[in-house]
Amino acid sequence: MAAILIVEDEADIQELVAFNLQRAGHTPLRAASAEEAQEQVRAQLPDCIVLDWMLPGMSGVEFARWIRGNKRTAAVPIIMLTVRSDEEHKLAGLEAGADDYVTKPFSPRELIARVKAVLRRRTPQATDDMVEIEGLHLDPARHRVSAGETTVVLSPTEFKLLHFFMTHPDRVYTRTQILDNVWGDHAFLEARTIDVHIQRLRKALAPTGHERLVQTVRSTGYRFSASP
Ligand code: CA
Numbered sequence: 001m002a003a004i005l006i007v008e009d010e011a012d013i014q015e016l017v018a019f020n021l022q023r024a025g026h027t028p029l030r031a032a033s034a035e036e037a038q039e040q041v042r043a044q045l046p047d048c049i050v051l052d053w054m055l056p057g058m059s060g061v062e063f064a065r066w067i068r069g070n071k072r073t074a075a076v077p078i079i080m081l082t083v084r085s086d087e088e089h090k091l092a093g094l095e096a097g098a099d100d101y102v103t104k105p106f107s108p109r110e111l112i113a114r115v116k117a118v119l120r121r122r123t124p125q126a127t128d129d130m131v132e133i134e135g136l137h138l139d140p141a142r143h144r145v146s147a148g149e150t151t152v153v154l155s156p157t158e159f160k161l162l163h164f165f166m167t168h169p170d171r172v173y174t175r176t177q178i179l180d181n182v183w184g185d186h187a188f189l190e191a192r193t194i195d196v197h198i199q200r201l202r203k204a205l206a207p208t209g210h211e212r213l214v215q216t217v218r219s220t221g222y223r224f225s226a227s228p
Pocket of ligand 1: 009
């Protein structure tokens with residue numbers, strides 16, 4: 001469900017990670033150097049980065065600092081791959097902005113579990129976890145929304161919008177923030193387009209009374225909340 005950039009110069013490890021991410025339902029993107037990864041990040045913002053420590057040219061730590069130092073990319077979770085298990089290297093990685101690290105040799109299962117944990121923390125709309133608010137159920141794996149016996153029919157866009165809202169309840173988001181989170185920051189859409197999708201979402205949720213959860217916050221944006 002998530003686009004994950006693998007930055008690793010060793011082809012067999014890159015392949016192993018990509019294969020296992022794909023099998024877990026993610027879309028792997030690959031780069032063999034930090035410089036190549038910078039190009040990829042400029043073209044498409046990934047949901048998570050699996051970053052090798054030892055790279056030719058720019059190091060993994062420098063790349064992590066670049067990601068954190070840039071407003072557009074600062075929130076992308078990073079999992080560092082390191083050959084060393086000593087504390088000093090772990091600390092340097094975490095200080096550079098990594099969210100977690102895995103020591104080589106690692107089991108693919110462990111790495112996938114770490115990726116999932118980091119996504120759940122940082123970008124819950126990129127996981128397959130079921131969400132429920134006020135009797136409204138959203139199942140990302142089956143792409144299904146229901147309330148009691150009623151199935152809520154949504155277009156793929158409205159589904160993504162609802163998934164984002166349900167994983168980020170009770171917070172106010174501006175149209176631009178919603179656009180960045182749901183459509184990606186390279187989408188060329190008018191912020192006002194959000195209003196159209198919000199209206200469609202409300203209409204789809206009206207039969208079960210859940211349209212009241214999609215709240216307009218005057219002169220700011222929108223909030224998804226069970227409280228008025
Ligand atoms: Ca390496």
